[in-house]
Amino acid sequence: MAATIAEKIFSMKCGRSVRAGDVVMAPVDAAMIHDITGPLAVRVFGEMGGERVFDPERIIMLFDHQVPADSIPAAENHVFMRQFAREQEIHNYDLLEGVCHQIVMEKGRAAPGEIIVGTDSHTCTYGAAGAFATGIGSTDMGFVLKFGALYFRVPESILLEVEGKFGRRVGAKDLILSLAGDIGADGATYMALEFTGRAIEKMNMAGRMTCANMAIEMGAKAGIVRPDAATWDYVGARRDIEPFDLAGDADAAYRERRHYDVTDLAPQVAVPHNVDNVVDVTKVAGTKVDQVFIGSCTNGRYEDLFEAAEVMGSADRFADGVRVIVIPASRTEYLKALRAGLIERFVEAGALVEAPCCGPCMGGAFGLLAPGEVSLSTSNRNFRGRQGSTQAQVYLSSPATAAASALYGEITDPREV
Amino acid sequence: MRVWKFGDDIDTDAIIPGRFLTIYDPAELAKHAFEGTRDEFAKEAREGDVVVGGTNFGCGSSREHAPLALLGAGVKAVVAKSFARIFYRNAVNTGLLPLVCPEADSIRDGATVAVDLAGGYIEADGKRLPIEPVPGFMKEIVDAGGLVAYAKNLKEVKRCSTE
């Protein structure tokens, strides 16, 4: 029977045909916990009478939201989690590696056909590896730590067929912002987004991660990119795995099929205070910015930093009065950027380059905004108060638009630089 | 018991800002609920008050601090036209009732409210508005008073079983 990718993944896991709307107690291939939501999950696991976790090898633990510890309670959380990792023999990446979603991907902990949960809403990022990955709360995670399974309602899927070729300095982030604008902040609630089409096939893994990452911004449970050669190369370089076919069937019962063409897409900007409040960059060009943040699980990879540096061209300074904060998403990505000379360029131009972590995106660690300040950020949320004061304004864009704006101190169309 | 009325797309950053996420105690979290968004909430919310939202209530982060902050403030139920997925589940798991009410828009801020779960309605300012039933597999968790109580005496789960 014809099926979507999400239906196929649940069917594979359960050895029988499972369809959208079915509720199944599905086994979980991996479970990710971090420093903010992890401590509560661990506590709940204890309250549920948990003694040994279902499988320490399937648990991914790391700290990224408040690192290095920015307060005594944050430090205490880290100590608590380290202790749990030791007791349970869980490998803990601690605060050494970077932002959770980047780490799960780059360490090869996500693969096509897997079901992965994480106590973080952007867990949907691993759909870029062809996994069914979704964010859950800490209490659900306590249950998963104990039983290695969770009740899932298998979601309906929306098929997104994306064709065409991106114009100069337009890319994955512009696409996903425009999709958020089109579908709306709750347009895909309880559903899975399935990405296909030539524009996706030609997109590198970094871009696919940017797209899958923001599926949640449309309310989606998962955002899955159909695995292809690029996926298998990426995953195969990180773990032993035999490629297999995992595509949605042409006659599957998609809730909806939507067609897009990126050929004439302009750089996109989400304006305060909703991610689906999206306009062409030309509509907001000239808006003064106090802070530019290039980083996060959405856009903190080498490819993103390269994109920003390319827009900088031979410019040697960012605009006066703009704080530019650059945070590579992981140690690996940091090293790649460092060795390619990008970090030196950013620092010379006046940026603060921080060690891999969530940084201002988390809105609790550092890089917070004062009332009245304006920030342009390559992250995924511009909710009121997300990056500090509820009286601050946050705009979202691609790394190219962020870099162009950092050069001029105002929102700037990267195609004009 | 009064209604605290909010609009559409109330996100978890608004319910509890990121800088308070090292707190896990509901009573402590409640002191910062809606901080910067609606400051009087933390001071004036009383046991049994009801939060009412529009569409997509609780969108954003998976932080369970959000339902915990509301519980800590004495709120037992959130009524909205629709909920974001993770918040809905977190609410059920932690014992906060998420109630889908298609007519939530008609409820005014400050209205006197009572919830009748068994009857399937809420009464706001004397007017009865229907609420949708909690889906099957979540109902057991609601009845148990949350996922911890539900899972406590569970020795194992049957993989791939349906509800």
Ligand code: SF4
């Ligand atoms: S970078 Fe931002 S969105 Fe990504 S995990 Fe960290 S806080 Fe969440």
